Amino acid sequence: MEETINAWRLAKRSPKPVAWMRVEEQLKGKCIKSSKLLEELESAMQKEHMEREYYHGKKMIALQLRDLSSHFEKLLSSHQLDVGSTEVDGDIQQYLNERDIHCLHIQWLKTEIGDREFICYIADQRDAHIVIQQLEQQLFDLLHEPLKGESIYEQQSPIFYRQIKFRSAIRYQLEYDIYTYSHAHHTISGDSYRVFPIHPGLMAIMLSDGMGTNVRAHEESERLIQMMQDCITYNMDPETAMHTMHYVMSLKNDSDMYATMDFALVDLQFGHLWCWKAGGMTTYVLRGPDLFKIESTSAPIGFLPNFAIDTEMTPLLSEDVILMISDGLFSPSAQWDAQEQLFIRLIRQGIEKGASIQVVLFDVMTQFKQMYPIADDCTVMLFRLQHVSKPWQVFRPTNQTLNGI
Secondary structure (H helix, E strand, O other): OHHHHHHHHHHHOOOOHHHHHHHHHHHHHHOOOHHHHHHHHHHHHHHHHHHHHHHHHHHHHHHHHHHHHHHHHHHHHHHHHHHOHHHHHHHHHHHHHOOOOOEEEEEEEEOOOOOOEEEEEEOOOOOHHHHHHHHHHHHHHHHOOOEEEEEEEEEOOOOOEEEEEEEEOOOEEEEEEEEEEOHHHOOOOOEEEEEEEEEOOEEEEEEEEEOOOOHHHHHHHHHHHHHHHHHHHOOOOHHHHHHHHHHHHHHOOOOOOOEOEEEEEEEOOOOEEEEEEEOOOOEEEEEOOEEEEEOOOOOOEOOOOOOOOEEEEEEOOOOOEEEEEOHHHOOOOOOHHHHHHHHHHHHHHHHHOOOOHHHHHHHHHHHHHHHOOOOOOEEEEEEEEEEOOOHHHOOOOOHHHHHOO
16 A cells, blocks of 8 residues: 555656556555545645745745845945045055056946956056056056056047056956767757856856756756856856756656756856856866866755755866766766776876867767767866966067077
């Protein structure tokens, strides 16, 4: 009887009525008071459903209150920076004037570090390009932040001055390539991915693996990817966004459908990698001979009633290589550690040869598949972080310097 009741519970989660109707007929044949039993089972399932809804509701309210608190902190921080901007103006003007750059006034548009924007009123009649290059270098030395300048206005009389707008520039750029493989040469894979900039200094990376290798798996993973992008676009915290998606999937009452979510943000201004994982595979960071692993022990979205997310922040350096994969890359019939070590070694060898990320990934996948044939949908995302060199940061010897050698 217990097996039949468990089968009924499982069948009730199916969107097809014929599944649980068949089990109900079996119950009626085994229990004289089957009607009463079914009423109690229905009542118990409703109670469990309400408890899950209550849990999700509390979790969502807590996350929304946390996000609201975070927004208030940002507003307060912005206000404090505005109050102190006069003192900052004086420091910048004094610093530039001491270096023979006559700064008349500074107008702040944005004050947040990493997203600064301000206008300098400069009384310097030299070529605008030369003045901007010199200012970018001097402001970098003072503010310890790369800035990009552009001349937006010039006035010739009664006194000459030029308005130069500066905004935060990015320190790093991200070179990447993506390899996808569909099991049995299907046209559609159960994996979905997306890479897009939130703003020039922040890159978002998403990888989702739907259950199975069919169209339904692809639709589910693609739906999660789109929902996540929509949430991030509206400035929702990534953890809140992933809990929201889990709540939405739980409303479908479909125990046979779930998907992993591997979400990462790469800060191109300060060189940070943030990862949020729900059932995602290990993310690897290769730095020369060193290897850093960002692992996950959480379940996929929609898999369990109680839901948790793994989060981690990793500092990055120029030339670091980031590797994100779906679980189809490694074969379950072969030793996991051996496959992982071989794949990392092939990546390292390709990077050491100085090849582009595109060439490295293509060659690695060609060699790896010869050793371990892939038997599932597979996605591999390979990234390399590189410094963006400003013109004034590159030393170019003048003729006078060469003559003095």
